[in-house]
Amino acid sequence: MMKKNLLKSWVLTIMVIVIVSCNSNNDIKLPEPNVISYPGIPVLNMKDFKLPACSDYKVEEYIISGNATSYMQTKAPDGNGVWTVEEKDTASYVSRIVVMKPKDDSKFNGTVIVDWINVTGGFDFTPSRNMMWKEITRSGAIYVAVSAQQVGLVGGETIGGFAMPLKERKGGRYTQVKHPGDAFSFDIFSQVGRFLKGDNSSVVLGKLKPKHVIALGESQSAFYMCTYVNAVDPIAKVYDGFFIHSRLGLGAPLEGVDIIDFVNTTTPMKLTTKLRVPTLVFTTETDVLGVINEKMGMIGAFLARQPENDKLRIWEVAGTAHHDSYLHKVSRVDTCGGSYADIAKAYEPTNKMLFMKLDKPFNNAPQHHYVLEAAMSALQKWIGEGVIPEKTQQLEIVVDSDNKLAAHAVTDELGNIIGGIRSPWMDVPVSVLSSQPSSESFNALLIGHTEPFSPEKLDELYPGGINEYLQKFENSLNKDIMEGHILAADKEEIMEVARLSYKGTH
Known part of the structure; x- marks a missing residue:
């Protein structure tokens, strides 16, 4: 009997120690x-x-x-x-x-x-x-x-x-x-x-x-x-x-x-x-391919690619540069008082950035801004409501056979990269939107370039003119909204800026 009571006493003592220890840990500031x-x-x-x-x-x-x-x-x-x-x-x-x-x-x-x-x-x-x-x-x-x-x-x-x-x-x-x-x-x-x-x-x-x-x-x-x-x-x-x-x-x-x-x-x-x-990784085309030249070598995210799981989503967004015209120009006018006309004008291709003049217009892809907003919204829903974003496809690239640290974009017949999160600017294009720098200068490394199509090329792509272009553009946009890669709240602005920006001849 004494042994049984002694054993019970030891068990109670251990339980008290454990409870006190747990409470002490919880009280640590x-x-x-x-x-x-x-x-x-x-x-x-x-x-x-x-x-x-x-x-x-x-x-x-x-x-x-x-x-x-x-x-x-x-x-x-x-x-x-x-x-x-x-x-x-x-x-x-x-x-x-x-x-x-x-x-x-x-x-x-x-x-x-x-x-x-x-x-x-x-x-x-x-x-x-x-x-x-x-x-x-x-x-x-x-x-x-x-x-x-x-x-x-x-x-x-x-x-x-x-x-x-x-x-x-x-x-x-x-x-x-x-x-x-x-x-x-x-x-x-x-x-x-x-x-x-x-x-x-x-x-x-x-x-x-x-x-x-x-x-x-x-x-x-x-x-x-x-x-x-x-x-x-x-x-x-x-x-x-x-x-x-x-x-x-x-x-x-x-x-x-x-x-x-x-x-x-x-x-x-x-x-x-x-x-x-939940962790969402948003990567531009620049980020995936990396930046490697004589002055600086930042390896691309393709080297860190990994399978997604129930806590990880990786969005690779086609046609985007690490920095672009939204960051350097459009954000200055895209305020609560900015008009669609102001935004469209700010998106116009230019090779002038701050005090520099580049070899080609730098990347003016609107999708970086719009898909980024959707990504933040998706992460909040994931955390708050448990709605896990659907998996997305990767950008199509080819790793350099001589330098495994370097990769190149696989592009379509117009020059735009294949794969990744698509957008109307990729699937209904009016220009080449590339992450590749227009020159080897340090200032050009992260901002890619834009090559607008000529009016003749636009006529070839959209023989019905601006009406055909806008109809195809809206169809693509609706698909992105349905997939959660662009927010419905941005649709009116996107469509109007697309209309104002179209450079076709009719």
């Missing part, structure tokens, strides 16, 4: 930044960041600070691409976030999009926001841009060879910022997401509580996002989904070295097959 409102006009994309007066959104800035942790990889990824990492060092930081949210709380749709700010140009830049701000705002999402990396805050090495960090801005608005290095960027990004989902989020969100928080990164930031997904997300478990925009074939080093030290790597990074949450 994971790191969040200190967040304080920072009145005034934030600097973003090299200038004061203001929304047009007609916008129903407002912009706010906050200073964030705290102690961030770096990580180290302790062994090579396993067969599923699962990384084994552990915490390494801790260092203090002072950074900022820029927040775009509805003026009317009732417009909030429950989604917060957290964007890892791009610093490739040596300054804080938000290309994904520029390219899909319309869908972000009309859907009612809150957008939060995070200055996660060193270059944008305090300077450092860049591809272009110069930096314009916030700390050196005239007027001294950001003299307090400091950054311990990009090895700590991953945890800074985690801390922002954790804060937005936590009890203290009212500092930024007021009474609003997010249902879902999505991580977003474009280009260099997408390189970091791939590493974050593989190495940090299994530990941090903060974000409810990932939107990886224009990743090429790269992943950033966990150690946070300068970009010059890793963009020329020949080792692609695939995502783990054990993804924790």
Whole structure:
């Protein structure tokens, strides 16, 4: 009897220890930044960041600070691409976030999009926001841009060879910022997401509580996002989904070295097959093929292709360039006060970009913008409603027999790439829309080119003139809308811009 009671006592003791241990783990306070409102006009994309007066959104800035942790990889990824990492060092930081949210709380749709700010140009830049701000705002999402990396805050090495960090801005608005290095960027990004989902989020969100928080990164930031997904997300478990925009074939080093030290790597990074949450990878034609010349070699995403699964979708979009006329021109006029005529004019082919003159007009494919918006909408439905996007076909390419790191597009008789996510601009074309640069200059590498068809060629393709063209265009557009690759909300604008842009002779 004593033995039985003693055994029961031991079992109860072990159960108590387990319960206490579990409760203790749940009570552990994971790191969040200190967040304080920072009145005034934030600097973003090299200038004061203001929304047009007609916008129903407002912009706010906050200073964030705290102690961030770096990580180290302790062994090579396993067969599923699962990384084994552990915490390494801790260092203090002072950074900022820029927040775009509805003026009317009732417009909030429950989604917060957290964007890892791009610093490739040596300054804080938000290309994904520029390219899909319309869908972000009309859907009612809150957008939060995070200055996660060193270059944008305090300077450092860049591809272009110069930096314009916030700390050196005239007027001294950001003299307090400091950054311990990009090895700590991953945890800074985690801390922002954790804060937005936590009890203290009212500092930024007021009474609003997010249902879902999505991580977003474009280009260099997408390189970091791939590493974050593989190495940090299994530990941090903060974000409810990932939107990886224009990743090429790269992943950033966990150690946070300068970009010059890793963009020329020949080792692609695939995502783990054990993804924790829905992940959508949006790749342009440029990203799939890569950029390789004498000055810079960024390997293509074709080297990192992998099977999709119930947590992964990869959209390869035909005819698109890494950067294009929407980012550099159209987004400036495509505001709540912009007309269809203004948008159509901004899409006109040109070889003039900023202060440069290129050999050919750069890529003016509208589908990058419109399909990107649909992709963000699809990811939100996936996370919120469990609606998994249908699988899509890959772009058709041929790998170079002499250089396995290089690939070329397989094109149709008109010169446009075959396969991938189609669009009216591919299936009912008025030009060649290519990711290939028009010259070997550094400035032309990422923006592709456009070759408009002559009026005679348009007459040959559409002998019924603009009416035939628009009918075929609308049929293709309706198919894309039905498949979820373009949003119905964009149809009227797309059709009218197509009408205004058609250059046929009758």
